[in-house]
Amino acid sequence: KAGVTQTPRYLIKTRGQQVTLSCSPISGHRSVSWYQQTPGQGLQFLFEYFSETQRNKGNFPGRFSGRQFSNSRSEMNVSTLELGDSALYLCASSLMGVGANVLTFGAGSRLTVL
């Protein structure tokens, strides 16, 4: 069974640019969550999608956005990049239901903003 696939794995951007990250969940998983991980802040929740609907959003500025497609694949976009956006962006998928919200993480996309 294929795991959670994130692309690209590494990318370097400059300030002011925008970036799109992609996540393909485990087959059958309909929930996709995105997290930002930095050494100083740990894992910070960005947003969660289920059936193409954003159900929850973390405390990030509007420059951070996302979407989910009908096949459950998800993308997140960061516009007008800032140096502080350098981080590991992790996508996680899960089955839904009581006791089923166990997250399976992808390998992450490491973004460096210069």
Add this chain to the structure above:
Amino acid sequence: QKEVEQNSGPLSVPEGAIASLNCTYSDRGSQSFFWYRQYSGKSPELIMSIYSNGDKEDGRFTAQLNKASQYVSLLIRDSQPSDSATYLCAVNDEAGGFKTIFGAGTRLFVKA
């Protein structure tokens, strides 16, 4: 703001000892609790989930939950150098859609 608190460590234990990792959470309504392990340069992976008060054992790992005290712990028996990693406590915030909140993690070093 719902929070999950962990001692960042590092926690250092000798090989074969018991490692004890602790976590507190702020939301009394939380129902689902998890421990994830993250090796350096890797993504987090689930090692334990617990939903009811008491202990849950899985091999060398035991998770303990006390909802009255809003406290979750993880015991690792017979610690091995391969257990050296960051351990993340996580709690589901189930209001308005599933959201999992993570603590900052405790770094564990097991010395051979």
